[in-house]
Amino acid sequence: MPDFVLADILKWLNGRAKGAARARGILEMLKEFGKSNPRDSNRADALNARLKRYQSFPFALSDLRGSGRIWIDERPLKRNRTPRSYKETFVVRKFVDFAKAGMLGGFRRCEHCTAWFFAKTGIRQRFCCKLCRETFRKSPDGREERRAYMRSLRETLKSIESRK
Numbered sequence: 001m002p003d004f005v006l007a008d009i010l011k012w013l014n015g016r017a018k019g020a021a022r023a024r025g026i027l028e029m030l031k032e033f034g035k036s037n038p039r040d041s042n043r044a045d046a047l048n049a050r051l052k053r054y055q056s057f058p059f060a061l062s063d064l065r066g067s068g069r070i071w072i073d074e075r076p077l078k079r080n081r082t083p084r085s086y087k088e089t090f091v092v093r094k095f096v097d098f099a100k101a102g103m104l105g106g107f108r109r110c111e112h113c114t115a116w117f118f119a120k121t122g123i124r125q126r127f128c129c130k131l132c133r134e135t136f137r138k139s140p141d142g143r144e145e146r147r148a149y150m151r152s153l154r155e156t157l158k159s160i161e162s163r164k
């Protein structure tokens with residue numbers, strides 16, 4: 001997915017639209033689903049009942065600038081019982097695509113401002129941006145975390161020393 005599409009999804013997802021709140025709920029459910037007991041069928045039913053609202057059909061658009069690329073949108077089916085907007089349908093369908101690709105873990109909430117962001121695979125990223133990371137580091141929580149980390153580091157070093 002191009003970066004600008006992902007950026008657009010995140011901007012909408014973190015916004016105030018009613019649909020965005022629903023989409024955030026589904027994203028959380030999808031992420032939690034992988035961790036839940038596989039025999040917990042209530043959880044599967046609850047998630048699937050929600051996903052059912054996002055039946056869509058692929059809708060091809062050509063790039064008007066003439067790049068030759070095509071763009072496949074996801075449009076909601078009109079016969080959906082509770083129709084969702086184009087945007088909400090598109091975003092939820094994208095979450096499903098990410099889930100299929102095993103990449104849902106990339107969607108995370110910033111530990112400072114709680115906004116959703118996408119961490120590039122393989123990177124242990126906890127904050128949405130540099131500013132949030134720096135602000136957290138200087139906060140009492142951040143300082144305490146650092147102290148705890150340094151303590152455990154010293155203890156590890158000490159135990160290695162004593163084994164020599």
Ligand SMILES: [Zn+2]
Nearest residue numbers: 110113128132
């Ligand atoms: Zn943040």
